Amino acid sequence: METEQIQKELASYIGKLLRDNFGRGPETVFVSVKQPFITVYLRKFLSPMEKVLMSEKQESFVQSSRDILMKSLIPEIKAYMKLLTACEIEEFYYDWNLQNQSGMFVAICPESAKLDQLATLDYPGKQEVHEEINNVSQQAQKVPEEVVSIKLNERTIVVIRTGIFVTIEREFIRMGQTEVLRTAKRRVEKRLLHNSTRMESILDAKIDDSFTAWDFERDKSVILFIINPNQKGSNVLDK
Structure with missing residues (x-):
């Protein structure tokens, strides 16, 4: 098909x-x-x-x-x-x-081979995106051990973070308190992502939507950006 x-x-x-x-x-x-x-x-x-x-x-x-x-x-x-x-x-x-x-x-x-291949592909602002993701992650918990991002199409960017949980979060996971942790992280990380005005400038596009979710067993997170390249972001980087 x-x-x-x-x-x-x-x-x-x-x-x-x-x-x-x-x-x-x-x-x-x-x-x-x-x-x-x-x-x-x-x-x-x-x-x-x-x-x-x-x-x-x-x-x-x-x-x-x-x-x-x-x-x-x-x-x-x-x-x-x-x-x-x-x-x-x-x-x-x-x-x-x-x-x-x-x-x-x-x-x-x-x-994994296809993921590795996609991860090597560049797009405008990729390195700066990783820097901003690290900045947001550090404010919420810590800098990830690894950040990978892929621009799947003109409107979709996937960011994968691994090695993101701090000691107290891992203890919550061991105690089976993942729902409490998920609720708290939703509020904190999504607020930080929403307040990150620099991301639109980096991508030179309006971010229509952003989402984040976690795999607690894998110590991993996925962030999805839905962007609109027809509505440009404020070009702060050029100032």
């Missing part, structure tokens, strides 16, 4: 799956397949009940209820991705931007 057809099939399947389980599906689903990555960007995805909860400042309740639902949906999504791409999904990340009514999934296949 051609890549474009796979992307359409996945978008249709995920839209229906979310609609069946959340009561309302996303208005649009954008899927990008570029081995070893499958990325999914969801827009206008907030059910009527969730809108009420958000208006009552119950964002944490919406997050936790979605986390519960996703535990049952992730195996189904991974199985369908494997069916279409013949790729066993090794890692799966998701995150929501409830204020923007958006969300993302990032699936990674165990294709």
Whole structure:
């Protein structure tokens, strides 16, 4: 099956799956397949009940209820991705931007050679992106042991951080307190990313959305930037 057809099939399947389980599906689903990555960007995805909860400042309740639902949906999504791409999904990340009514999934296949090849590809501002990611990470916990970023297409940049947890975070993980840790890190890291005005200048593009998620067992994190090159960032670097 051609890549474009796979992307359409996945978008249709995920839209229906979310609609069946959340009561309302996303208005649009954008899927990008570029081995070893499958990325999914969801827009206008907030059910009527969730809108009420958000208006009552119950964002944490919406997050936790979605986390519960996703535990049952992730195996189904991974199985369908494997069916279409013949790729066993090794890692799966998701995150929501409830204020923007958006969300993302990032699936990674165990294709280390392809990942290494993509990681060597350059794009404008790549080194500066890594520096800013290190800066944000240091404010939240510590500088990652490794940062890899890939520009999958004109609108999608994936950043992978490994070796990011400090001693107290690793102790929370050993104690099984990952949900508490996830909630705290969501608030801190996403706030720092949102406040990072330098990133748009580096990329010379508007950042429409940013997401971050973690794999606590692997001591790893994925950040996804959805950018709009037609709306340029403030060119602070040239000043």
